[in-house]
Amino acid sequence: MEYHPRGGESKLSSFRDGWRHLRFLLVHSPTYLFILPGALLAAIGTLVSVTVLAHIDILGRKWDIHA
Secondary structure, three states, rough: OOOOOOOOOOOOOOHHHHHHHHHHHHHHOOOHHHHHHHHHHHHHHHHHHHHHHHHEEOOOOOOOOOO
């Protein structure tokens, strides 16, 4: 099969159209955009909460609810 050369100039802008495509992928893939960062922040918050509520000394200080 032989392809014919394309006539005319390209109407695509490399940066603008690349950014639009990347934004489209992120908007339609909420797993990597929202769920994973949210789960990571929830785990960090849970760890900090457990540390504070258990009165565990960190860096030689007592951490309390009003720290």
